[in-house]
Amino acid sequence: MRLSQYFMPTLKETPKEAEIVSHRLMLRAGMVRQASAGIYSWLPLGYRVLRKIEQIVREEQDAAGWQELLMPTIQSADLWKQSGRYEDYGKEMLRITDRHEREMLYGPTNEELITEIFRNGAKSYRDLPQGLYHIQWKFRDEVRPRFGVMRGREFLMKDAYSFDIDYEAGRRAYQKQFVAYLRTFARMGLKAIPMEADTGPIGGDLSHEFIVLAETGESEVFCDREFLDHDVLGADVDYDDSASVEKVVDYYTNLYARTDEKHDQALFEKEVPSERRYTGRGIEVGHIFFFGTKYSEPLGAYVTTPDDDSVPVQMGSYGVGVSRLVGGIIEASHDDNGIIWPEAVAPFKVGLINLRVADADCTAACDKLYGQLSEAGIEVAYDDRDESAGAKFANMDLIGLPWQLVVGPRGLKNGVVELKQRGGNGEREELSPEAAVAKLVG
RNA sequence: CGGGGCGUAGCUCAGCCUGGUAGAGUGCCUGCUUUGGGAGCAGGAUGUCGGAGGUUCGAAUCCUCUCGCCCCGACCA
Numbered sequence: 001m002r003l004s005q006y007f008m009p010t011l012k013e014t015p016k017e018a019e020i021v022s023h024r025l026m027l028r029a030g031m032v033r034q035a036s037a038g039i040y041s042w043l044p045l046g047y048r049v050l051r052k053i054e055q056i057v058r059e060e061q062d063a064a065g066w067q068e069l070l071m072p073t074i075q076s077a078d079l080w081k082q083s084g085r086y087e088d089y090g091k092e093m094l095r096i097t098d099r100h101e102r103e104m105l106y107g108p109t110n111e112e113l114i115t116e117i118f119r120n121g122a123k124s125y126r127d128l129p130q131g132l133y134h135i136q137w138k139f140r141d142e143v144r145p146r147f148g149v150m151r152g153r154e155f156l157m158k159d160a161y162s163f164d165i166d167y168e169a170g171r172r173a174y175q176k177q178f179v180a181y182l183r184t185f186a187r188m189g190l191k192a193i194p195m196e197a198d199t200g201p202i203g204g205d206l207s208h209e210f211i212v213l214a215e216t217g218e219s220e221v222f223c224d225r226e227f228l229d230h231d232v233l234g235a236d237v238d239y240d241d242s243a244s245v246e247k248v249v250d251y252y253t254n255l256y257a258r259t260d261e262k263h264d265q266a267l268f269e270k271e272v273p274s275e276r277r278y279t280g281r282g283i284e285v286g287h288i289f290f291f292g293t294k295y296s297e298p299l300g301a302y303v304t305t306p307d308d309d310s311v312p313v314q315m316g317s318y319g320v321g322v323s324r325l326v327g328g329i330i331e332a333s334h335d336d337n338g339i340i341w342p343e344a345v346a347p348f349k350v351g352l353i354n355l356r357v358a359d360a361d362c363t364a365a366c367d368k369l370y371g372q373l374s375e376a377g378i379e380v381a382y383d384d385r386d387e388s389a390g391a392k393f394a395n396m397d398l399i400g401l402p403w404q405l406v407v408g409p410r411g412l413k414n415g416v417v418e419l420k421q422r423g424g425n426g427e428r429e430e431l432s433p434e435a436a437v438a439k440l441v442g
Numbered sequence: 443c444g445g446g447g448c449g450u451a452g453c454u455c456a457g458c459c460u461g462g463u464a465g466a467g468u469g470c471c472u473g474c475u476u477u478g479g480g481a482g483c484a485g486g487a488u489g490u491c492g493g494a495g496g497u498u499c500g501a502a503u504c505c506u507c508u509c510g511c512c513c514c515g516a517c518c519a
Contacts, residue, residue, distance in 0.1 A: 012468070012480065013454050017512055037511065091443095092518080109519085142518065143443060157519060209519095287519060321519040337479095355478060390479040397479090408478055418478090 001348065002370075003383045008045050010395055020216055022330035023148030025339050029399045031326075038145025038153030045399065046326065048347035050156065053325050054135055056187050056344065057158045064180035064239050066131040066160050071113050073137055077103035079112040083298050094141045106139040111295045111317060114161045118313070119301035125165050128303060128313065131173060133160030135322060147218070150283065150327035160318040165303065167292070170314035172242050174206050174290045175249045177318040179239070181210050181286050182232040182252060184320065189342025190332060192285060193227045195257045199289065206316070209259060210286035214331040217281035222268050223257035225276040259284075283328045290316040333423070339400030340423045348381040350440055351401040355389045355408030366407050369417070369433055376441040397422070405436055 008030040018024040026032050031046025042050055080086035094106040114132060135158045145153050162173035185192030194208040211221050238244045256271045296312035304310055333340045350373060354366040370382045381401060383392050396404050406418040418428040419436050
């Protein structure tokens with residue numbers, strides 16, 4: 001993409017409404033614009049990142065055996081009255097009346113709807129287990145939206161649901177999602193630690209919040225430092241082998257990790273040696289829980305068993321805040337100059353800077369590099385605008401692409417271009433254009 | 443939902459107290475000069491002063507109402 005043709009309205013100054021760093025940087029980098037309180041438009045650069053995150057989430061859900069579907073944003077109030085949540089949800093639920101005076105709502109979540117879909121399509125234990133998910137916009141009419149996309153009213157969320165015949169099977173589904181979450185966040189370059197969460201009326205140990213460690217996080221967290229060295233991507237996971245899955249879950253649950261709500265200082269000190277005690281801040285990016293028959297009973301999602309009994313299905317639900325992750329990743333990865341994207345979610349892999357557009361040789365060299373990299377399938381943001389060098393550097397640092405390929409007349413005279421890694425220590429490597437391409441492609 | 447604050451140029455903000463022809467920086471446009479970390483000079487365009495009422499000869503400024511947005515707290519993917 002040539003930046004001279006790209007709609008990326010960056011800002012030199014920070015709009016005053018933005019307080020936290022991810023919000024400031026997203027506005028400055030031209031990723032989003034606020035449409036109204038807690039509601040954002042995603043501009044091309046931001047939307048690219050959102051889609052990358054969404055795709056990683058999708059791939060890991062698919063790998064864990066879940067099937068994607070798509071439910072609507074607008075739902076009928078009827079189902080919510082059946083589950084009792086039409087009253088319980090309160091003012092957070094955006095209620096709408098259509099032209100026929102029917103009560104509708106903009107879905108804050110989808111347990112009711114998915115349960116209805118399931119009950120209409122599955123009647124027997126033979127139809128189980130099932131795992132379904134979708135990635136859809138939700139709306140919760142927060143009293144006080146804040147932190148940009150980290151806590152908007154409208155947000156993109158992946159929510160998955162499991163349907164099983166009994167508790168043990170439900171537990172296995174839960175564990176698969178647990179592992180899928182670890183992999184999902186790790187692929188985005190995040191340290192996400194599963195922490196015990198309230199299980200509500202169900203009890204048991206089947207609820208975890210996944211917390212990304214970030215200085216600017218909203219909740220205080222306490223955990224064993226050992227977690228920082230855990231590597232789930234290196235683990236050999238076979239989702240069809242429950243022992244393999246359980247092994248990973250155990251590895252991530254046998255050490256202390258709690259948010260301030262659940263924190264027990266005495267227990268923390270007892271279980272974790274002082275040098276391994278980590279206290280910091282974090283952002284909740286995922287929440288999984290098993291809730292048994294909470295919805296299947298009132299909504300009548302029953303299946304027949306081999307003995308010809310009729311039992312309500314055991315369910316769990318598993319959420320990932322997709323749009324929140326965009327902010328969360330920035331909170332966890334930035335410096336004074338701007339964003340530092342992990343490569344897996346970066347809007348482009350390489351920022352190609354043409355330092356002197358007016359210089360024919362320089363521009364020819366840049367055009368060639370742009371062509372070669374693009375042909376090799378590398379996503380390149382090519383800054384071919386007629387701007388000063390300083391402006392280009394500052395802008396490229398701001399949008400945070402992993403690699404900067406800097407081409408100027410001075411270097412070209414010596415047959416070299418410069419390659420800089422955004423997240424690195426700022427050092428530039430001088431090498432021939434061919435070598436630079438080889439390095440970026442390889 | 444309690445408490446606080448802010449709405450003036452695309453962005454950051456001054457002007458308001460003490461009413462009298464709407465400003466600066468930055469960005470934008472034009473030209474020239476520059477060119478390796480948000481360049482210099484010269485010229486230029488840009489506003490229903492959030493909205494509605496009111497007071498006044500006269501309102502960005504004073505009064506009333508209203509809308510929007512932000513921050514702290516309580517609440518949340």
